[in-house]
Amino acid sequence: MLVDDDGRALGTAPKTLVHGRETPLHLAFSSYVFDQEGRVLLTKRADHKITWPGVWTNSCCGHPLPEEPLDRAVVRRLSYELGLTAESVDLMLPTFAYRAVMANGIVEHELCPVYRVMVDSPVAPNPDEVGETCWMPWKEFAEGAQNGLLAISPWCREQVPLLTELGCDPLTWQPAAFSDLPPAARL
Template identity: 50%
Template sequence: MEHVILLDESGNALGHQDKRTVHTASTPLHLAFSCYIFNAENQVLVTRRSLRKLTWPGVWTNSVCGHPQESEPMVAAVSRRAAYELGLALDEVRLLLPGFRYRAEWGGVVENEMCPVFTASVSAEPRPHPDEVDAFRWMSWPDFLAEATAEGSLYSPWSRMQVTLLAALGPDPRAWPSAPSAALPPAAHTLVH
């Protein structure tokens, strides 16, 4: 049974709650992550959330998202979710945006997360889990950036915010600088290694 790590406004852990019960109209602040996966051609993997998902079903978004478990390093959590959702083994998982935070609502369900953003690379094709992902595509970074930030974009709200911040790191994802793990929310500090 998966849970989420609940946070105070400073990012300190307050305990945990069953993932199945946390996402409501008044979702408490909790720790999460997002990851953008690139292939050898420097294309980003974009996924469509399964219609079975409670939050943002059927919406296109970044490669993979999830929640670290207690005593699970953040990089291990990213790798675990990529393996579960996409059937992928990740290479070179790097932290890019340690302080990303957002709150969004859709259909009466709220996401409220401190959500560090990572990047990773792969050399295989996804084999999506149908409960998590019902479609995927590889896109050039410029095409994805343009599509996700376009007026009326139908991408997830977190990915729209994240891509704007990632674009500020430079035009080539391979050259984006890694961020220091010390900048992660305090609850994640012990989970980094």
């Protein structure tokens, strides 16, 4: 779903046409999966991905289908990419947006609300999407990401400081209101 700078829908375009050198702003999501111990699930993007192949990042990112609510898109992609069943899906950063350019000129340009997901099931990565997974204590991950000690995706690097502002324990973060989502994401 293509969106304007105010988060209003402009129409749709195939995913293959919106990830290049002239990537238009489009709706996406990021999710951070946690277990009951407060560890975050990190994923290494598959080596054949168009954007940031082989790079460590947050648990799961993706795009909603036309007319698909974002929280359902999160559940769908977690199942497909990681074989996970979500116990809860909470909106944390409703208006996060970023633009990042790879060394080869490919651009990511997304309005990308961020979700916290709780799970209590084993990870079964889909090799078409994920190269590796790693559970890490949130505090250790957040410190490493913010101090530049961990090589992570550009969107993840921007999201972590915003998430740490919500508190030191990710299990106690207060979710944002659905009404805080950009208009195109309020299905």
